[in-house]
Amino acid sequence: MEWVLFALFSLAALGGGVGVVLSRNAVHSALFLLLNFASMAMLYLLLGAQFLAMAQILVYAGAIVVLFIFVVMLIGNERVDDVVARERTMLRIVALILALLFLGGGTYALVMGRQASPAGAPEYGSIQAVGHLLYTRFLLPFELASVLLLAAMIGAIVLAGRTRPPLGRPKE
Amino acid sequence: MIPTSYYLILAGIIFTIGALGVLVRRNALIIFMCIEMMMNAVNLTFVALSRQWGSLDGQVFVFLIMAVAAAEVAIGLAIVMGIIRHRDTTNVDRIHLLRW
Numbered sequence: 001m002e003w004v005l006f007a008l009f010s011l012a013a014l015g016g017g018v019g020v021v022l023s024r025n026a027v028h029s030a031l032f033l034l035l036n037f038a039s040m041a042m043l044y045l046l047l048g049a050q051f052l053a054m055a056q057i058l059v060y061a062g063a064i065v066v067l068f069i070f071v072v073m074l075i076g077n078e079r080v081d082d083v084v085a086r087e088r089t090m091l092r093i094v095a096l097i098l099a100l101l102f103l104g105g106g107t108y109a110l111v112m113g114r115q116a117s118p119a120g121a122p123e124y125g126s127i128q129a130v131g132h133l134l135y136t137r138f139l140l141p142f143e144l145a146s147v148l149l150l151a152a153m154i155g156a157i158v159l160a161g162r163t164r165p166p167l168g169r170p171k172e
Numbered sequence: 173m174i175p176t177s178y179y180l181i182l183a184g185i186i187f188t189i190g191a192l193g194v195l196v197r198r199n200a201l202i203i204f205m206c207i208e209m210m211m212n213a214v215n216l217t218f219v220a221l222s223r224q225w226g227s228l229d230g231q232v233f234v235f236l237i238m239a240v241a242a243a244e245v246a247i248g249l250a251i252v253m254g255i256i257r258h259r260d261t262t263n264v265d266r267i268h269l270l271r272w
Contacts, residue, residue: 002173002174003174006174006178010182013182013186014182014185014186014189017186017189017190017209018189020189020193020202020205020206020209021189021192021193021196021197021202021206026199026201026202029201029202029205030205033205033208033209036186036209036212037212040212040215040216043179043182043216043219044216044219046174047179047219047220047222047223048223049219049222049223049231049234051231051235052219052231052234052235055235055238056215056238059238059241059242060208060212060238060241063242064208064241064242064245067245067246067249068201068204068205068245068249071201071249071252071253072201074253075201075256075262124223124226124228125228125231129228130228130231130232130235133228133229133232134232134235137232138232138236141236142236145236145239145240146239148239148240148243149239149242149243151243152242152243152244152246152247153246155246155247155250156246156247156249156250159247159250159251159253159254160249160250160253160254
């Protein structure tokens with residue numbers, strides 16, 4: 001069963017990766033990237049890293065892909081290919097099957113990851129274990145990461161926030 | 173239990189796909205996505221080896237990489253927006269001026 005899940009999720013990850021490179025439409029690329037990230041999260045679950053799997057879904061699938069899609073749609077220079085209605089119902093069925101597969105596989109992987117954890121408290125890969133490590137041995141990098149995020153936030157606001165005359169161009 | 177080497181091979185393949193995408197595609201956004209994919213492949217090796225050695229250090233590292241990736245995407249997309257505002261293109265071959 002574990003092998004089946006590994007095969008399923010690694011194939012999904014590979015398919016997503018190939019899709020990102022090959023698809024002509026940038027929105028499709030972003031969605032393939034989402035597939036890649038989600039199956040990566042499932043692989044983390046198989047490896048017993050529950051906390052990282054959730055962080056992966058929150059940070060990558062939740063934030064980064066949404067940012068990408070935002071920017072692609074703001075640019076809006078992509079071809080909008082209209083899908084005929086018949087294909088759309090087909091897509092719905094395929095999407096439903098895929099979603100159920102991911103849900104079932106993820107649940108199973110979670111259970112398997114729990115069983116696979118080596119003996120010793122607290123549970124390997126759990127929020128508690130990783131969090132303890134983050135606040136003891138890796139406290140300084142952890143705090144530095146928060147400073148980095150703050151700097152990135154300010155930088156993004158400065159770069160993309162308001163329109164102003166660009167630097168270096170003489171005023172006329 | 174699936175051997176660690178399988179995860180490493182998978183991560184290698186995904187990294188290669190990402191590198192190929194960076195080399196082949198000319199859209200700055202797609203190149204960005206491919207870079208993210210390569211980061212993810214490296215994260216997978218970290219998690220796999222972390223299990224291999226029964227240590228959580230690799231997972232903490234992946235967590236920090238995620239923070240850096242989020243910062244990188246925010247800044248990078250802001251830069252892409254700025255380039256589009258000035259030069260009206262996302263083609264990296266046509267972005268070749270440091271100033272204008």
